[in-house]
Amino acid sequence: MAATIKVELVSPDRILASLEAEKVMLPGAGGDFTAMAGHVPIATSLSPGAIRIVNGSDVQEYLVAGGFAEVSGTEISILAEFASLREEATPEMFQSSLDAAEKSMDGLEKDELAEATRRFSNLKMMVETLGRAA
Amino acid sequence: MPSLKDLKVRINSVKSTRKITKAMQMVAAAKLRRAQEAAEASRPYAARMTTVLSNIATGNRDNPEAPRLLRGTGADARHLLVVCTAERGLCGGFNSSIVRRAKADIVRLSGEGKDVKILCVGRKGREQLKRDYEHLFVEGQIAFEGVKKISYGEADQVATRILGDFAKGEYDVITLYYSEFESVLTQKPTALQVIPATIDAVDEAVEKGSNASYEYEPDENALLAELLPKNITVQIYRALLENAASEQGARMTAMDNATRNAGEMVDKLTLQYNRSRQAAITSELIEIISGAEALNG
Numbered sequence: 001m002a003a004t005i006k007v008e009l010v011s012p013d014r015i016l017a018s019l020e021a022e023k024v025m026l027p028g029a030g031g032d033f034t035a036m037a038g039h040v041p042i043a044t045s046l047s048p049g050a051i052r053i054v055n056g057s058d059v060q061e062y063l064v065a066g067g068f069a070e071v072s073g074t075e076i077s078i079l080a081e082f083a084s085l086r087e088e089a090t091p092e093m094f095q096s097s098l099d100a101a102e103k104s105m106d107g108l109e110k111d112e113l114a115e116a117t118r119r120f121s122n123l124k125m126m127v128e129t130l131g132r133a134a
Numbered sequence: 135m136p137s138l139k140d141l142k143v144r145i146n147s148v149k150s151t152r153k154i155t156k157a158m159q160m161v162a163a164a165k166l167r168r169a170q171e172a173a174e175a176s177r178p179y180a181a182r183m184t185t186v187l188s189n190i191a192t193g194n195r196d197n198p199e200a201p202r203l204l205r206g207t208g209a210d211a212r213h214l215l216v217v218c219t220a221e222r223g224l225c226g227g228f229n230s231s232i233v234r235r236a237k238a239d240i241v242r243l244s245g246e247g248k249d250v251k252i253l254c255v256g257r258k259g260r261e262q263l264k265r266d267y268e269h270l271f272v273e274g275q276i277a278f279e280g281v282k283k284i285s286y287g288e289a290d291q292v293a294t295r296i297l298g299d300f301a302k303g304e305y306d307v308i309t310l311y312y313s314e315f316e317s318v319l320t321q322k323p324t325a326l327q328v329i330p331a332t333i334d335a336v337d338e339a340v341e342k343g344s345n346a347s348y349e350y351e352p353d354e355n356a357l358l359a360e361l362l363p364k365n366i367t368v369q370i371y372r373a374l375l376e377n378a379a380s381e382q383g384a385r386m387t388a389m390d391n392a393t394r395n396a397g398e399m400v401d402k403l404t405l406q407y408n409r410s411r412q413a414a415i416t417s418e419l420i421e422i423i424s425g426a427e428a429l430n431g
Contacts, residue, residue, distance in 0.1 A: 012286045044351035
């Protein structure tokens with residue numbers, strides 16, 4: 001059994017998950033990455049996407065509309081404004097985030113616009129995928 | 135001297151008032167528990183947010199490129215007071231004490247020649263401040279009428295609003311007024327400056343040296359720019375939840391007092407009722423006896 005890392009996923013109104021895991025896959029701002037025990041300390045914002053918490057054959061998947069993660073060698077804290085278990089997610093849940101993302105693109109330039117557009121398209125993809133699955 | 139019938143009517147009306155206040159007290163107690171749970175559930179997120187932010191912000195406070203939300207605009211002339219109160223009354227001095235706290239600051243700031251504006255969140259505070267300070271109100275006050283449970287969405291609504299105004303450069307300093315929940319008996323009216331952000335340095339983190347070794351993605355300033363607005367939303371959310379708990383606590387205490395007072399009043403009135411009844415019976419007896427005496431004599 002490989003060394004485990006403590007994972008905490010919290011949203012403003014509750015703690016969604018708090019457990020030990022082998023590895024965690026996160027949608028970081030600079031691209032997806034996987035964190036395992038002993039990972040270099042990193043603080044990153046999250047793009048909309050899926051967080052996979054892997055423990056052997058047990059995989060928990062959460063969808064987030066953005067947020068922030070702090071990884072240290074022994075601990076990962078994920079702050080997500082809006083998150084939900086993959087199985088419980090519906091397209092409607094992310095619709096308001098999508099609308100907000102669309103609005104936030106107004107009046108931006110270059111880098112910021114690129115960033116906002118990426119956020120928007122990620123979210124859009126998520127909503128559409130969920131819509132098809134439902 | 136009120137008649138027996140009048141007394142009876144009064145006793146009954148006080149009794150039904152007592153029933154109402156008792157019921158309100160119990161409802162407040164139940165709601166208080168839920169509000170407290172909500173406030174507690176929000177703590178881990180807020181605590182983590184503060185830790186992370188202070189880690190990044192401590193080194194960046196004097197950085198000229200740091201976001202304005204952290205540094206401020208450099209001026210201190212235009213203040214926005216966000217006064218958060220309840221939607222409903224009958225909760226003791228809860229709303230008044232927040233308003234009093236805000237009024238004290240309005241007077242102080244105006245005295246210093248600052249430009250003061252008021253944004254009320256909640257109907258009661260707006261009604262109380264309207265009397266003296268309607269000319270300072272900003273357009274479009276916020277109220278959460280009919281909102282049963284404060285959610286992150288409500289906080290976001292307030293945050294979006296003030297962040298938008300700040301981005302437009304309408305204010306230099308934004309302060310939040312709400313009531314900190316200490317216990318059922320004590321709620322402390324509090325003023326919290328949210329812009330520029332007040333972030334306490336976390337000493338233990340510095341001691342561990344954990345902030346030195348972090349890698350940031352994207353870079354520190356971009357991260358700060360993203361986290362600071364979120365932090366404001368979280369602060370507002372926390373303030374609203376604290377307020378909700380305080381409101382129910384204050385109502386519980388107020389209604390407990392009201393119930394006790396009503397009970398005392400019922401006792402007093404019942405005593406008076408019984409005395410008058412006795413007096414009436416006695417005087418009737420005297421009349422009968424003296425009537426009989428007169429016939430016999």
